[in-house]
Amino acid sequence: MEKKRTEAGSTSARGLATRRRLIEATARLCEERPGVEVSVAEIAKAAGVFPNQVTYHFGSKDSLLVHAAFLGLLHDARRIERIGRQAPDAAAFRRNIARAVLAMPSLPSVARALAAGIAKPELAPVVDQHLRLLFRQSERFVGRLADSRGWKADRPLGVEVRTFWSTALGAVLLVRAGAHGTNADLDLAGALTIHDARAATQPE
Template sequence: MRSRLLDAAVELFKAQGLAGVAVADIAAAAGAFPSQITYYFRTKEALFVEAACREVLYVARQAEASAAQALTGSDYNRRLVETVIGSPGLALFVEALSLTRRRQDLAPLTERTFDRLHSQGDRAYAETKAQHGWSGGDDPATTARRFWTLALGVALRDGATGATGQEAIDEMLALLRHSGAGPRAAHSQGEN
């Protein structure tokens, strides 16, 4: 039941945001009772943060799978960025981070999510680097942390300014190029 509630909630939250969804809506979509949300999650906000964290990890897995097929560093970056930037899962996670500033009891879940994003990104990048024989650049752990920091910043800024998805993608790719690190810099020797 817990998983069904999360599945139903994430779809509603992606479509309507936290404020636009009532507990009764989530329960109805999951074929559950509103009291089951309270039982499993205590509050709608706690359910939202957990759903957002789960969704951004799903987006990260999709990005890793897409980027693993890249033959060059620039294609690796492009695939990562196009999968992550503009995804509803990233937008939900940005909203969850904002919520946890007011609800510190929910912060441990976002902290664990950051740990997983960074460690899984580190692992995926290191594996792709080794698979293609790419060398140079920052270590994979630094690269993964930088990527997610930039992605969240771009999502926050562009969400507030109403930038298009393509503008956000272009901005993120430019930031990765100008950071002097990341997959592109690390892969530049493999692209020659």
């Protein structure tokens, strides 16, 4: 019995490792070749696994692409956090975060993932899972930074981060749908209400 449990645990660990390699390899390929379709064979080769492992672990290539897109987004979000910490004040934080988010390499892949979630209902729960993780991570980061700097938002932080990311991702979807315009046409910083509460309360 103990041997069977050990073997099951080993198999589970190998499966998780394979899933991780597939997601990381796909994210890397998508970042290296933005806008270019990658094949199952290319993904499998980059991950060092057999092509049938894609459907075995994810059900479809589209599901794997969604996982990979959001892995890239979370990696980019961590880099964005470093930029946010360097801001000397709340106004600079809003500007710098907005500029950096619109330049994230993962955005095209995430736009495709969102479109896939709309077109294929079976992928919607996967998209929702990753968005919830993104929102939680962002809310935790903004909350800690705001507390340490004496900053405040004009609304609950959960609403703040959802509004910000919805604006950013919505803009990418509009461009993907053929809308004309550039990043200069979007006031993403205006989607943030973070401000320096201490400065606001000082007497004139």
